[in-house]
Amino acid sequence: MHVPAVVAHGGAGAGPHRLPNIEAAVSRAAEILEAGGSAVEAAVEACVILEDDPVFNAGTGSVFRTDGSVLLDASIQTSDGRMGFVIAMSDTPNPIRVAADLLDEDINGLAGDGARLWADQRGFERATVEGRPPHEGASDTVGVVARDATGEIACATSTGGCSYRPRGRVGDVPLPGCGFWVQEGVGVGATGIGEAITKSLLSYRVADRIIDGSGLGDAMRWALDEIVEDGAEIGIIAMGSEGEGLGLSNRTNMPWVKWSGER
Numbered sequence: 001m002h003v004p005a006v007v008a009h010g011g012a013g014a015g016p017h018r019l020p021n022i023e024a025a026v027s028r029a030a031e032i033l034e035a036g037g038s039a040v041e042a043a044v045e046a047c048v049i050l051e052d053d054p055v056f057n058a059g060t061g062s063v064f065r066t067d068g069s070v071l072l073d074a075s076i077q078t079s080d081g082r083m084g085f086v087i088a089m090s091d092t093p094n095p096i097r098v099a100a101d102l103l104d105e106d107i108n109g110l111a112g113d114g115a116r117l118w119a120d121q122r123g124f125e126r127a128t129v130e131g132r133p134p135h136e137g138a139s140d141t142v143g144v145v146a147r148d149a150t151g152e153i154a155c156a157t158s159t160g161g162c163s164y165r166p167r168g169r170v171g172d173v174p175l176p177g178c179g180f181w182v183q184e185g186v187g188v189g190a191t192g193i194g195e196a197i198t199k200s201l202l203s204y205r206v207a208d209r210i211i212d213g214s215g216l217g218d219a220m221r222w223a224l225d226e227i228v229e230d231g232a233e234i235g236i237i238a239m240g241s242e243g244e245g246l247g248l249s250n251r252t253n254m255p256w257v258k259w260s261g262e263r
């Protein structure tokens with residue numbers, strides 16, 4: 001038996017006043033894990049709470065693209081080698097549910113109209129996502145890493161995309177190794193300027209460093225100091241093989257919360 005654990009963030013720039021909102025999501029994940037639920041279920045349900053909370057740039061509260069559209073990205077990966085992601089989906093309040101639906105399919109990812117068509121065929125809610133205008137200091141992305149009693153780790157991330165990005169732009173959240181990476185004993189999620197995260201293959205490289213023996217804090221500090229381009233606002237959450245969770249950010253305020261079933 002492994003100690004269940006969760007770590008979650010509300011996005012680069014969201015600020016400490018959002019901690020209670022994140023605590024609500026982490027409490028839900030903890031409840032699921034304590035009842036014997038899976039890491040996937042805990043990560044998805046916590047992510048749904050964050051997507052449904054209009055203060056975050058994900059799901060309901062997603063910021064407009066430069067043409068006024070609201071397009072959603074989401075991803076999930078598990079330590080037993082499964083993955084699902086959706087890119088630039090419209091009319092989908094909870095894109096993480098569609099990403100999770102791909103975990104056991106022959107395909108990993110779907111984009112745009114194809115993603116929405118899949119969602120319609122599988123009966124996922126179709127509803128207008130009103131979104132909101134981008135503004136300086138708007139938050140970016142939500143993310144949850146959960147570990148269950150079997151030791152499986154899952155990372156779920158979701159976003160409307162960082163502010164002032166055009167229709168069709170692809171950020172880090174649905175790109176494996178960029179906005180997320182999970183393998184046995186480690187899970188990492190990123191938030192912030194998606195282009196900088198993508199160019200540095202951030203989540204994969206942090207995970208790799210942890211697998212190589214670095215502590216979570218050392219690996220994350222190395223990534224923020226050494227591999228991310230100068231000036232990019234970035235945040236990272238990670239969970240290691242003992243279920244330890246940590247969040248760290250540079251030049252931005254990323255609220256994060258952790259929970260562990262250890263008493």
Ligand code: GLY
Pocket residue numbers: 140141159160161162170171172173190191192193194195
């Ligand atoms: N980090 C989210 C995005 O750039 O879309």
